[in-house]
Amino acid sequence: MQGLDFSVVVPYWDLLLTGAWWTSVLTVSAGALSFAFGILFAVIVLYPPAMLAYPVRAFMWVFMGTPLLLQLFLIYFGLVQIGIDIPALAAGIIGLGLHFAVYNADVIRAGIVAVDVGQTEGARSIGFGKWQALRYVVIPQAIRNTAPPIGGNLIALLKESSIVSVIGIAELVHSAQLAISETFRPFEFYITAAVLYYILNLVLEAALHRFERHVEVSR
Amino acid sequence: MDFSLMSRVFPFFVEAALVTLELTVLALVLGLAAAALAAAARMSRSAILRAVGTVYVSLFRGTPCLIQLFVLYFGGPQIGINLEPFTAGVIGLGLNIGAYMAESIRGAVMAVDRGQTEAARTIGFSRLQTLRRVVLPQAARLMIRPLGVNTVALLKGSALVSTVSVVELTYTAQRFIGSTYKPFEIFGVAALLYMIMVYAVARIVDMLDKRFAII
Numbered sequence: 001m002q003g004l005d006f007s008v009v010v011p012y013w014d015l016l017l018t019g020a021w022w023t024s025v026l027t028v029s030a031g032a033l034s035f036a037f038g039i040l041f042a043v044i045v046l047y048p049p050a051m052l053a054y055p056v057r058a059f060m061w062v063f064m065g066t067p068l069l070l071q072l073f074l075i076y077f078g079l080v081q082i083g084i085d086i087p088a089l090a091a092g093i094i095g096l097g098l099h100f101a102v103y104n105a106d107v108i109r110a111g112i113v114a115v116d117v118g119q120t121e122g123a124r125s126i127g128f129g130k131w132q133a134l135r136y137v138v139i140p141q142a143i144r145n146t147a148p149p150i151g152g153n154l155i156a157l158l159k160e161s162s163i164v165s166v167i168g169i170a171e172l173v174h175s176a177q178l179a180i181s182e183t184f185r186p187f188e189f190y191i192t193a194a195v196l197y198y199i200l201n202l203v204l205e206a207a208l209h210r211f212e213r214h215v216e217v218s219r
Numbered sequence: 220m221d222f223s224l225m226s227r228v229f230p231f232f233v234e235a236a237l238v239t240l241e242l243t244v245l246a247l248v249l250g251l252a253a254a255a256l257a258a259a260a261r262m263s264r265s266a267i268l269r270a271v272g273t274v275y276v277s278l279f280r281g282t283p284c285l286i287q288l289f290v291l292y293f294g295g296p297q298i299g300i301n302l303e304p305f306t307a308g309v310i311g312l313g314l315n316i317g318a319y320m321a322e323s324i325r326g327a328v329m330a331v332d333r334g335q336t337e338a339a340r341t342i343g344f345s346r347l348q349t350l351r352r353v354v355l356p357q358a359a360r361l362m363i364r365p366l367g368v369n370t371v372a373l374l375k376g377s378a379l380v381s382t383v384s385v386v387e388l389t390y391t392a393q394r395f396i397g398s399t400y401k402p403f404e405i406f407g408v409a410a411l412l413y414m415i416m417v418y419a420v421a422r423i424v425d426m427l428d429k430r431f432a433i434i
Contacts, residue, residue, distance in 0.1 A: 004298065070410060073406060074403075077402045080402070163379070180293070187294030188294075190289045193286055194287070197282045198282050
């Protein structure tokens with residue numbers, strides 16, 4: 001047992017901040033991917049042709065039933081076996097993005113179903129095509145109504161992004177591990193990393209809160 | 220696909236899946252206990268208890284579970300806490316999910332109509348009686364689904380403890396990939412076992428929810 005000494009963190013501060021920066025980059029890019037694919041999956045599952053809906057449903061079912069860690073391993077180590085060699089960063093973004101796309105799709109699907117059918121009828125009667133009604137009338141309302149759970153998924157994504165350290169992406173946990181390998185001070189560095197995550201989490205929560213107020217419609 | 224390999228490794232994976240299940244059950248018990256205490260603390264009349272509950276929930280929900288596990292397992296020895304991987308895994312997962320479950324419990328209790336409490340107090344129930352005989356029985360039904368969602372998340376999240384070398388399903392998969400170089404087959408078997416467990420738990424939660432539904 002040795003005394004705790006948080007001053008060991010100081011020389012590695014830049015390294016940790018770089019890690020936190022990459023954690024943010026991962027969160028934003030995987031978050032954007034999960035949002036876009038969330039909408040795409042939701043639309044495919046809800047509308048014909050069923051030929052497309054079945055594989056997407058099956059995909060969602062598998063991704064909801066297995067751990068993110070396993071999915072990341074499969075994308076990074078597994079795809080090599082069939083000749084697809086993805087760089088770690090891309091594998092991390094794709095893995096996180098698809099994992100949370102599935103959860104977003106589930107939420108957005110329910111959001112689309114909950115939009116009053118009169119909205120579609122109204123849009124159609126003023127001459128919108130089927131896809132136009134969906135694109136300009138239904139989906140925007142569905143997204144707005146489901147903003148809180150989608151934001152919740154993004155917050156979860158920020159924290160879960162720590163998992164991609166296992167495939168060697170130089171984000172916050174990985175930076176901490178690097179510093180620990182030189183200093184043998186896991187407690188100080190992991191606690192510092194936790195503090196940085198907590199701050200990122202607070203910032204993201206505040207941003208989402210502002211955004212939700214922005215898109216909220218008074219009824 | 221090499222099916223003979225899959226059938227050969229299958230028995231090892233079933234054993235590993237049982238470890239995953241054991242981890243999940245133990246962490247669930249710990250998590251529920253922590254959650255009940257934290258929820259009670261957050262709703263108590265004492266400002267100190269409320270603060271303690273809030274800090275616990277906020278810290279454990281505001282940081283990654285992976286970091287919590289690392290602090291406990293790798294950082295613990297520095298402050299005199301030496302834990303076996305399995306024990307660290309159970310404690311780490313349990314305390315983490317406990318923070319989420321505390322919010323599920325609190326949400327359910329707060330969702331019970333205030334009029335129920337007022338009516339019970341009016342006919343002479345004490346605070347404790349009101350909680351025990353009126354509020355909690357109604358809240359318990361509302362808790363089933365959110366706690367079920369937490370449990371499924373815990374089961375999938377238990378894969379994280381492979382990083383502190385607990386020999387559970389994901390760790391076993393990694394080890395077999397190292398020796399066979401067949402990631403697709405190996406992950407396929409592991410994914411299948413996770414899905415069986417996840418959807419079995421989801422089914423049980425569904426049944427409980429239906430069984431205790433009021434209407």
